[in-house]
Amino acid sequence: xxxxxxxxxxxxxxxxxxxxxxxxxxxxxxxxxxxxxxxxxxxxxxxxxxxxxxxxxxxxxxxxxxxxxxxxxxxxxxxxxxxxxxxxxxxxxxxxxxxxxxxxxxxxxxxxxxxxxxxxxxxxxxxxxxxxxxxxxxxxxxxxxxxxxxxxxxxxxxxxxxxxxxxxxxxxxxxxxxxxxxxxxxxxxxxxxxxxxxxxxxxxxxxxxxxxxxxxxxxxxxxxxxxxxxxxxxxxxxxxxxxxxxxxxxxxxxxxxxxxxxxxxxxxxxxxxxxxxxxxxxxxxxxxxxxxxxxxxxxxxxxxxxxxxxxxxxxxx
Numbered sequence: 424x425x426x427x428x429x430x431x432x433x434x435x436x437x438x439x440x441x442x443x444x445x446x447x448x449x450x451x452x453x454x455x456x457x458x459x460x461x462x463x464x465x466x467x468x469x470x471x472x473x474x475x476x477x478x479x480x481x482x483x484x485x486x487x488x489x490x491x492x493x494x495x496x497x498x499x500x501x502x503x504x505x506x507x508x509x510x511x512x513x514x515x516x517x518x519x520x521x522x523x524x525x526x527x528x529x530x531x532x533x534x535x536x537x538x539x540x541x542x543x544x545x546x547x548x549x550x551x552x553x554x555x556x557x558x559x560x561x562x563x564x565x566x567x568x569x570x571x572x573x574x575x576x577x578x579x580x581x582x583x584x585x586x587x588x589x590x591x592x593x594x595x596x597x598x599x600x601x602x603x604x605x606x607x608x609x610x611x612x613x614x615x616x617x618x619x620x621x622x623x624x625x626x627x628x629x630x631x632x633x634x635x636x637x638x639x640x641x642x643x644x645x646x647x648x649x650x651x652x653x654x655x656x657x658x659x660x661x662x663x664x665x666x667x668x669x670x671x672x673x674x675x676x677x678x679x680x681x682x683x684x685x686x687x688x689x690x691x692x693x694x695x696x697x698x699x700x701x702x703x704x705x706x707x708x709x710x711x712x713x714x715x716x717x718x719x720x721x722x723x724x725x726x727x728x729x730x731x732x733x734x735x736x737x738x739x740x
Contacts, residue, residue: 452513501543508547
């Protein structure tokens, strides 16, 4: 599966996106193999280049290697910090890890008005705190992200702290879990487990995942909805992996199994998103099949989900 991306930087039609490269850095930082060192260096170098002097990040880079946008604190900022945090806690060489920490600290001074950007950045902070529990910048960032996410709404009808489910929804629940563990705040963990449990229940239909479509889902929307995106499933798998690590409860292991099964064809269209010939992941689940394009984000979503499944199998042997 890794061979699909080997030797390349994730690329879109007209250039490269930090969103994809930073996600690749997260995924490959989880792997200990020395054969992946060149990829980790390549991805980390791209993240360094994307960061402006003030700590914010560019996202779009042309094939001429010029940046095509202005630095921001949108999702690319959050994913950039997530990638840097993963490099610090993962398998980067010591000098690279030190540089990644400095770059993280430069970017972590910012705050985004966008909940997903803050959540991605907070996952980077959680990676830093796994190595340096008292790191003040990481603690302040993850605390701010948890405060932005807020508490679940009262009642059972729609506890989600937003009026609609949008994208990468489970990342909000995962950040509460990560914040609770890092800050020794049991209330954050309880809130995260409640939101994740509800999200898993509301996205399970007839024994398989039926995840939020690209247009989102509100309380009155009917299911199933299309097109369903691999990023939703990968976010669920990551959050369930963190919940299982914290609690050891079977329901979170079952959530990872559902995520794997979705990619393998147990879904609303009964269509695999995993292409065994290329090792890639297709871009979306449609009502009558799948989007045959195999973009970087979708393939990385597949790989990260399989990483969670492998980690689970090692934990439960």
